[in-house]
Amino acid sequence: MSIEAISLSGRKKLVSNKEMTFWERMYLVAIVKGLMITLRHLFSKKVTIQYPEQQRTMSPVYRGQHQLKRDEQGRENCTACGLCALSCPAEAITMKAAERKPEEKMLYREEKYASIYEINMLRCIFCGLCEEACPKDAIYLTTSKVLVPANYDREDFIFGKDKLVMPLDIAMKNAQLKNAN
């Protein structure tokens, strides 16, 4: 038995080279068959949406842009303990700690805080390990509900505290909600 004749997969088919008939050579039947397939798809359910006007709802566990949380008094939770940077598999997080001054007590919750906190969004893989490692409930990927947008410059993908820290008005709203309950 020669190697050409063996079919390991069992799906080997011999190509036939027989001559086509007159009707087959006209291709009319084949064209009508193809048009029927196109027509059928016109009436089936659409799988796409009109993106900027219509938007899909995000799943509650969707992981988007990180947010550094504030507590109900508006103070930053992060103490720059470095566990998020340690757990980050992509090494996307950098930080620098500083000591809180007595007059900054309403800004930061503990005596140490992150003076610089940067996430390189080009490196980040949105795995959420930083959120799991955080002992202070400070970093969340699920609360912001923001996609990290595209951009032209690589430098613009390094997000500092100006983009990551939760805005004060949201913190105030959270505090009001908590008091209302």
Added chain:
Amino acid sequence: MKVTIDGQAIEVEPGTTILQAARMIGGESVPPAMCYYSKLKGSGGKCRCCLVEVAKGSDADPRPMPKLMASCVTGCMDGMEINSKSSDRVKEARESVTEFLLINHPLDCPVCDQAGECDLQDLSFEHGKSKSRFIEEKRTFEPENIGPNIQLHMNRCILCYRCVMVADQLTDQRVHGVMDRGDHSNISTCISKAIDNEFSGNMIDVCPVGALTDKTFRFKSRVWFNKPYNAHRDCDKCCGKTTLWMFGDEIQRVTGRKDVYHEVEEFICNGCRFDHKDPADWVIEGPREFDKDSVINQNNYTQELETVHIATEEGILKGREQDRKKISMSAIPLAKEEGEDFKHGNL
């Protein structure tokens, strides 16, 4: 004298304590020690972390000791049999001791500079519970300034007395000590006098928790982001052998060289520790090695990884040597009949 710890026998000199004998054996049966420090005379017997069960007192008196013994201050006897990790009683006792030590500890590891090389962290990792049963308010102290180089956090102190012994045994005049009694006892300098002795910085190294930390390193970095190097310099006051904790080209911290039990090999002077932060001052010997499981080894790719060997017949994965040669190398052509077989399949 022959002692047996967790079933492992060892010959020791008379006068050896159980803890020292266990450290000679090494491994898992070494009891944890928070207050005992082999380089400090008279240390030990305070924290009760190193409790062991003496199942047989000695050959002469084979009765077991009724209570658990602190291994750091109990001497070995001939024929003694000791259960350390293998005993449930010991494990339970260590869990209780850990819980007691953590009652007044502020648990501010994310802020503390000692995190990552803290004995209490290691102890509670191994023997602690993840939950606290203590609902009362923790004991707190007013922050006190004890000088320009050393930061005192009295809230974190576990009163091991190691720093007091350093001051007693290394310096000629001790200016700090334990004030007050019972729950109120605290480390303090009487009349807030600055500690400025040339060897006072060793208190930082001997402190098992973050109660005494380096002010020049305060909040600069976490220990696991630093790269530790062995280095030395000519110093007329001490041996000059240190570990440098570097971040890039910057020396962020200088400490003594600590062994596997977190005890410094040799004490260093304050000049080396606080004043020489320029890499040009030091001769760097090479990277400092730590335990395999230490957090300091995080992201350290310089360690040699063991290659995986699969126990299979040699050649089962690669194929026979002569076959591989023939398939991949056109320089070694097949013989004529072999070529025919290869073309049509030799079936």
